Amino acid sequence: MRIVLMYASAPRTVHEDSLDVAAGCTLEQVLAQAGWLTRFPEIGTELLTTCVWGRKADLDHILREGDRVEVVRLLRVDPKVARRERFVGQGARSTGLFAKRRPGSKAGY
Template identity: 35%
Template sequence: MADDMSNAPAAIHIQICYAREDKQFLLDQTVPPGTTIQQAIQGSGIIQLAPEIDVSVWRVGIYSKLKTLDTVLREHDRVEIYRPLIADPKDSRRKRAESRDVKKKA
């Protein structure tokens, strides 16, 4: 009887993505099966390239879906590191609407 682990890949291929205002990072990585998002980020070197990253506070995801740092990665996952918002989207929308209302009255 064949062992189930004989079909497991020796490594999986992922990407680590991070975008800041002046530069975008897309790092292709090969990691062992069972690697978590946190382990992949730490092993990718992205923190050295962009030292402002703080995954203890910032959100992360896979293909635009929020995930926790202990999420185990699968083949071809794209880990995305999200910067904190600098403005509340609701406040921004409200200000744009108020601005339009003022222009209409003028």
């Protein structure tokens, strides 16, 4: 089976490996076979989580052909909250449809 491993250890730093493994391997076995558990000791901590194609997966998850395993960092801020705070900071009249307004037109057009 062909598996792709992805891990962004820091902003703008991405580690990617492609690996051939036996059928029926678990996520933990693949990480160990690739040497990532020793290369990146933080993978076993609570600060990181593992995903398969963007969906959270436990280390005992059995992988299939072509799966993409991702090791992701936890979010510091909820994206919805961050967007609301940016919107409040920018003001309602200067964003989105209201950014450019033709003279004499209605608001939002």
